Amino acid sequence: MASPSLIAKYVKTSLLASAGVALSLPVATHAIAEEESAAVERIEVTxxxxxxxxMETSSPITVIDRATIDASGMPTISDFVRNLAQNSFxxxxxxSGFGSGQSSQSTVDLRGLGPQRTLILIDGRRTGYSVAFGGATQNLNTIPMAAVKRVEILRDGASAVYGSDxxxxxxxxxxxxxxxxxxxxxxxxxxxxxxxxESSARFTVGSNSDKTNIVASVEFYKREALYDRQREYSNIATGTSFGWPGGGIPSHSDEFIDERCPENLGDSADFPNSYIGANGRCNYDFTADSATMAAQQRFSTFVNINHQLTDDVELFSRALVSRIWxxxxYAAAPVTAPYPLWTRTEENKYLFDAAAEKYGFESFIDEETGELVHQDVLLLMRTVPNGNRDTEVEDTxxxxxxxxxxxxxLFGGANWEIGTQFIRSEVSSISKNLANKVAIQNALDSGDLNFFGLDYVDGDGNMVTYTPGEAEAVxxxxxxxxxxxxxxxxxxxxxxxxxxxxxxxxGSVPLALGLEWNTTSxxxxxxxxxxxxxxxxxxxxxxIYGKKRDIFSASxxxxxxxxxxxxxxxxxxxDNYSDFGSTTNPKVGITYRPFDMWLLRGSWGKGFRAPGFDDLYGNASESFPTAIDTTACELSGDKDSPACAAQQYRSFYGGNEQLDAEKSESLTFGxxxxxxxxWDVELGYYAIEIKDTIGTISAQKAFDLEATGIDGIVFRNDDGSVDFLKLTTQNLGVLNTSGIDFNTNLLVETGFGDINFKVDWNYIIEWNEQPDPTEDKIEYIGEMGSPQMRxxxxxxxxxxxxxASWNSYYIDKQSSVIADETYSVGNHITHDLQFGYNxxxxxxxxxxxxxxxxxDPELxxxxxxHPGYDLxxxxxxxxxxxxxYSQQF
Incomplete structure (x- = not known):
């Protein structure tokens, strides 16, 4: 058990912190006591x-007090947590974004294992799950800074106590x-x-009496948008082949671009963001319009009430309401598959023939059949006339x-607790200035949309003159x-x-028993x-409509x-889940203190992650990944043939109700x-293995599996061309990671002030994944996006x-080799400085x-x-x- 001197030491540093100095709690001792008293109390630790x-358990815990958070200078709790050394990748x-409300989200990803595998609690109970990521992650932005007293980070698996995630x-x-x-x-x-x-304001008020404690706060936070054009490294003429004006790819002739396309960016007042790119197409510089980070406002209220009903019974309650806007x-939308296909129809034939003559895709006689062939033209189009895609999100x-x-x-003295919780998370998103692809196609077929702005002669011999702005109005x-x-x-x-x-x-042998029930819709x-x-x-x-799960747990x-x-x-x-079944997860931990000043500890445990609602029930969503059609390439017999070239393929991603839970084993010692x-020093090792990882096979893997005879993934048209891929979620492979944590915390008391020095370092030994049972493990550590050290x-x-405080943050260099080409970024070090006066x-x-x-970010x-770095x-x-400025009343 911890010696009283360790507890007293925490109280001493806590009093220093409350006086205005920012101290991280001793990361080694982690001794927690009430700041108002040096008495040793029995409390529950994460x-x-x-x-x-x-407070020293068999699992490693980092405790960060409010003074340390304030001294970091981070404006929100999500900004602070994002800088943790264990937020590995x-x-x-x-x-900025659009769709399912993700621009209101901020997550944490301990050990680089994904935000869906890090559990976020408020006072030991789960916070809500966001719809924005399919109900599988939790949003740190909903937690107001005004409510936070400290943050405890358990750097170990904990399904034996908390269950999933x-x-x-x-x-x-x-x-x-x-x-x-x-x-x-x-x-x-x-x-x-x-x-x-950015700006923020928060007001906190509280009252304590012999029986009742009340704390209430309100908080407002605002941050303006950050646009790509406002940073030199993202204000680069990054064009895409979808523009306005645009171009076309005829079925039997060379592709072409609209003659109105400016040669250089800024040459045309009518088309200021269009230019002829190095690819020979009419490109559009979307960075002139798009935002890197969305504008955001948050408003939250928080109330904590504890009341002593009797000498032996306390009522506790908490209310937290958060709203984010x-x-x-994004720039105007490219019109992707089904791409607008301009074909010659009875209604548009005069306009079509004028374009064919001008851009060289005239009709021709097929030598084999003798029939007249009218070419189809795949249009490269962006809906610039409709305006930028502006997305408004409200997250409550x-x-x-x-x-x-x-x-x-009972039992010589027992502690008990019963609690009920209600959590409701709602997200709404309105994406403006989109364009209906069906209506565009119909207008092309009817001739109402004159995409290339051409004059032409109609069937009566009359000249139809294009009026500038005509196509934009359509x-x-x-x-x-x-x-x-x-x-x-x-x-x-x-x-x-x-x-x-x-x-x-x-010593005594305690026993803690727990029952939990929840239903989530x-x-x-x-x-x-x-x-x-x-x-x-x-x-x-x-x-996804009307889905829910019931969970019963005993621990x-x-x-x-x-x-x-x-x-x-x-x-x-x-844990028993109504939608995938049951699981039991044990954990064993050992602590050994041969001397008061030295602790050895270790733990082993099993864990799991239940599939998210989107994993199970998500309907088909459309995307266009790039891959090589393995079957077509093999049939061609020539690796240099067009059949072996990488292309984009229409793919549908969706859920799978047959998913099982992910299963894990974790080991720590230190x-x-x-x-x-x-002065405290901690050195620890961890290893985690996750089996049956939930994910989706790549488009390339789908083609490779089809070539081995597996059906139901690649769907083809009658002529053998690819219609679409069906890429549903699966229990796939195995993920392994291991590493070392090092922490030290030193307090030096001198005649010219008290100095606190702290280090928190994470070194990853391995982070590899076997994407599915048919493949070898792939080691990612040190690759781009996967730094070995933070x-x-x-x-x-x-x-x-x-x-005064000085905080420095280090992210290791990264490097990847693709097709014999090396891509790399260097070490990244930033420094934050703060001065305070009471x-x-x-x-x-x-x-x-x-x-x-x-x-700058590592570019x-x-x-x-675009934008050239890992956001x-x-x-x-x-x-x-x-x-x-903070004012006490």
Whole structure:
């Protein structure tokens, strides 16, 4: 068990933090105590249901207090968590986008295993699941900074305690439950370059009495959009072959471009973003219009109420309501498959023949049949007349919790708790200025859409003169909105009982028992046109109605003190899902403290991840991946033939109700050394294996499997050409990762102030995946997007009412070889600086700079295309100055 000196040390550092210095909690000792008292209390730590005084468990935990979060200068909890060293490959940030509301989302991805394998808790209970990613991930943006007291990060699997999703680890946000008085805090952040200006305000009020504690807060956050044109590295004339004006690919002649296409970007006032690209096509520079990050506003309210009903019974309740609005922008939509195919019809034949004569795709006599052949023309078109695709997203989460806890005289003294929870998450998205592909095709067939702006002679011999803007006006009539809305709703109840079963010479043997039940419903729908895949600029086609799952869980946990200093932690959990079945997941942990200053620990456990609703029930959504038709290539007998060239193929991705859960095993062991009362060092190893990973085979793999005789994946037309691919989710392969965590925390007390030095470092030994049982393992570590190391170093100094902090963030270099070509990016280091002053009128002023050296993201346009970097790993905002003022009442 932990010595009282370790607990006292935490109290000391906590008091320093509350005075204004930013300290990360000792990452090795992790001793937690109430900041108002140095008394040793039994509390519950993340990853266990057993209350204890010793916060060192068999699993590694990082505890980060609010002062450390404030000293980081990060404006939101999602920004702070994104910089964790264990967020190995970065994670999704609230980027500009369209569709299912993803621009309101921010996730965390511990160990690089995917956000769906990291569990997010608020006070030990799950937060809501977002519709935006099929109900499989949780949105950090819904957690207001004003509610956060500290963050506990369990760097180990925890399905034996929490059930599904806790494969890579757990983020547990502990909220404020005791607060006296009021606090108003305002903050303004201004990047040195244009875009992404931000501001926030939060007000917290609380009251404590002998029986009741109330904490309430409101918070508002606003960030302006960041456009591609506002950063030099993304303001590059990145064109695509779909333009306005555009071009055509005739079925039997050379492709051509509209003669109105400007030779250079900016040459034409009518078509300012169009130009003839290196590919010889009329390209469109979409970076002139598109946004990298969406404009965002958040408003949230938070209330925590605890009331002592009797000496032995306490009522607890919490309400959290969060609403997020975003406005994103993409350039006008390219009209993709079914691509507009211009064919000669009775209605358009005069216009068609004029274009054929001008651009050289005239009709001809087939030498074999003697028949007149009219060529078809595949049009490369972008709906510029319809305007930019502007997407407005509204994301709302309501999270309500209530329950009772207390003590019983049973079993020599027992702790019990029952709770109920209601969570409702809703997302709605409106994508404006889309275009109906069916209407475009009909207008081409009828001759109403004169795409190339041609004059022609009609059947009566009259000259029909094209009027500038005529085609644009026709296209504007096809303007459509894409509408998406979705909802998840969870009703849950849980009951926990813990007590000491009996005593052994080395201590008592506790037992914690738990029961949980919840039912979650899920729905998402698109507007009818999107669902029929008729709108250019959105994938659509993913309606899920009336699906729900019921879950019943039972868990048990105990700690056996074998000898003084040696504890064995045993836990297990049974989960029964109404939609895929049941699973039982055990865990064994050992802690051994041969001396007060030295701890050895290790754990082994099983885990699982239930398939998401989208994994199970998602309808077909359309995409166009690039692949080689293996069967056609083999039949050609010539690897240089057109049949062996990579092409885009229409593919439909969807759910699979026969999916099983992913299954995992995790192993950790390590050591913690308290070198002095103020210096801790931790070194730990972890290994995780995930089987039956849920995913989708690639288009290339689909063709390869078809060539071996497997049907039902590639569907062909009567002439043997590919119609479409059916790529549903499957339980596929195996994923393995292992690595080393290193942490140290040193507090130095000097005559010129107290200095806190901390390091948090993660080194990945392996991260490999076997995509499916027919393939070999592929090692990804060190590849582009998969850095081998991430680390954070922080120094904080405080003397009297003045404080300063310096935080540095390191992301390792990456390199990939594709077709004998090497693509790479270098090491990435950014620095944040903050100064703070505690004013005598109970105010605090903090000024700082994020990304002090104005470091750009690590760029490789050849590999990433646009915008030239990995948005999961690197922020595009650049150097940002901020001012924060906090006033206590």
């Amino acid at each position: 990853g266990s249901r057993i209350q204890r005084a010793d 970065g994670s999704f940030r609230d980027a 806790a494969i890579a680890g757990v983020i547990n946000v502990i909220t404020n439950k005791e607060y006296e008085g009021g606090n108003l805090e305002v903050e303004f952040g201004r990047p040195q370059q244009e875009g992404a200006d 975003t406005e994103g922008r 989460e309501v999270n309500l919790l209530g329950g009772l806890r207390g003590d019983l005289d 296209m504007a009539g096809f303007n459509s909105w894409g509408i998406f809305r979705g909802r998840t709703q969870t009703v849950a109840a849980d009951a926990n009982l813990s007590f000491d079963m009996f005593d052994l010479p080395a 899920f729905m998402q729908e698109n507007d009818p046109a999107s669902n029929r895949l008729e709108l250019a600029g959105t994938s659509g086609g993913d309606n 048990a946990e105990t700690i056996i003190p074998v000898i003084e200093g040696l504890d064995v932690n045993l836990s297990a959990r049974y 050591t913690v050394v308290n070198l002095t009362d103020n 680390g954070n170093v922080g120094i904080t100094w405080m003397k009297d009412d003045i404080s 004013a005598p009128w109970n105010g605090k002023v903090s000024v700082g700079v994020r990304n002090l050296t104005n470091k 490789n346009h050849d590999y990433y295309g 999961y790993l690197y922020s595009p905002i650049g150097r940002t100055y901020y001012l924060r």
